[in-house]
Amino acid sequence: DAGVTQSPTHLIKTRGQQVTLRCSPKSGHDTVSWYQQALGQGPQFIFQYYEEEERQRGNFPDRFSGHQFPNYSSELNVNALLLGDSALYLCASSPGQQETQYFGPGTRLLVL
Amino acid sequence: GEDVEQSLFLSVREGDSSVINCTYTDSSSTYLYWYKQEPGAGLQLLTYIFSNMDMKQDQRLTVLLNKKDKHLSLRIADTQTGDSAIYFCAESRSSNTGKLIFGQGTTLQVKP
Numbered sequence: 426d427a428g429v430t431q432s433p434t435h436l437i438k439t440r441g442q443q444v445t446l447r448c449s450p451k452s453g454h455d456t457v458s459w460y461q462q463a464l465g466q467g468p469q470f471i472f473q474y475y476e477e478e479e480r481q482r483g484n485f486p487d488r489f490s491g492h493q494f495p496n497y498s499s500e501l502n503v504n505a506l507l508l509g510d511s512a513l514y515l516c517a518s519s520p521g522q523q524e525t526q527y528f529g530p531g532t533r534l535l536v537l
Numbered sequence: 538g539e540d541v542e543q544s545l546f547l548s549v550r551e552g553d554s555s556v557i558n559c560t561y562t563d564s565s566s567t568y569l570y571w572y573k574q575e576p577g578a579g580l581q582l583l584t585y586i587f588s589n590m591d592m593k594q595d596q597r598l599t600v601l602l603n604k605k606d607k608h609l610s611l612r613i614a615d616t617q618t619g620d621s622a623i624y625f626c627a628e629s630r631s632s633n634t635g636k637l638i639f640g641q642g643t644t645l646q647v648k649p
Contacts, residue, residue, distance in 0.1 A: 429579075458635060467541075467625055467639030468580070481635045515579055522635045528572070528580040 427452065429518050429529035437535045438506050446501045446532045450518030457499040458526055459491060460515040468515055474499050475522050503534075511536045541628055543640035550648050555613040557643045559626035562607060566628040569602060570637065571611045574623045583611070583624075613645075621647045 430449045438444050450457050456475045460468035470483035474493035493499045497518075503510055513533050517526035540562045549555045561569070567588050572580040586593045586600045586609075593600045599612040609626055623642040630638070 431579075456635070458637075460637075465641075467627075467641050468637070470636040470638070473635040475635075483636065517580075517637075523629075525568075525570070525582065525585060526637060527582060530579040 429454075429516055429527055431514075431516050431529040431532050433532060434530070435533045435535075437537065439537050440506055440508060442506050442536075443502065443504045444506060444534060446503075446514050446516075446534070447498065448501070448516030448518075448529060449498045450516075451527055454518035454520050454527070455497050456519045456522050456524070457493060457497065458517045458519070459499070459501045460517065460528075461485070462513040462515055462531070464512070471501070473522065480522060506536045508536050510534065541626060541638055541640040543624075543626060543643045545641065546644050546646070548646040548648065549616050551616060551618055553616055555611075555616045555620070555645055555647075557611045557613075557624050557626075557645065559609040559611075559640055560607055561609065561626075561628050561638075563628065563630050564604075564607070565631040566607075567631050568629045569600075569609050570627040570629070571598075571600065572625045572627060572639075574625065574642070576622075580625065616645075616647050618647045618649060621645055 458473040459471040462468040472482045477493045488504045513531045516529045519526045570585040571583040597614045627637040627639045
């Protein structure tokens with residue numbers, strides 16, 4: 426049983442560019458949440474998707490957007506990248522909005 | 538992570554017990570979680586406790602919850618070098634159950 430998978434593992438972009446990160450949830454899970462983890466910090470909640478809609482959102486600007494597909498996989502898009510967007514982006518899936526979340530290995534984004 | 542506080546560093550000898558502490562502020566917390574993060578990796582769910590419980594034991598792990606003081610602890614018995622990692626506590630609130638709020642993480646160093 427595959428766990429949560431994310432792609433790519435690493436990514437380097439320059440300021441002003443746009444990036445798309447991908448996540449496939451654990452089998453049987455229909456809810457995907459995204460977190461940003463800056464170096465030396467705990468993860469910060471970006472948003473959660475359920476039934477292909479954004480259900481909850483943290484304190485992140487509109488430059489951060491997402492999508493969930495009918496097969497429950499999800500994308501995180503970040504526009505107009507800033508140096509401060511450099512972080513580990515974690516995807517978590519759960520079998521429902523209020524259930525325990527299981528994390529993927531993350532995508533490490535470096536913005537130069 | 539301003540609402541969830543953890544001490545930043547703990548060093549123990551192999552075979553000793555480790556106790557990692559966490560305090561939170563919101564009395565509406567429903568579930569409290571412990572996650573483990575090894576270098577360069579995502580978060581691994583270790584255990585969780587529902588807010589109406591005082592204690593939960595799972596093999597070498599014991600979670601204690603003092604709801605009055607909003608204090609959570611994770612005890613690892615017979616700590617091994619493989620337990621060296623960053624440990625995060627996280628809370629889920631009844632008002633916002635899909636969002637996990639994380640502490641800054643406690644780095645556990647296990648010396649041989």
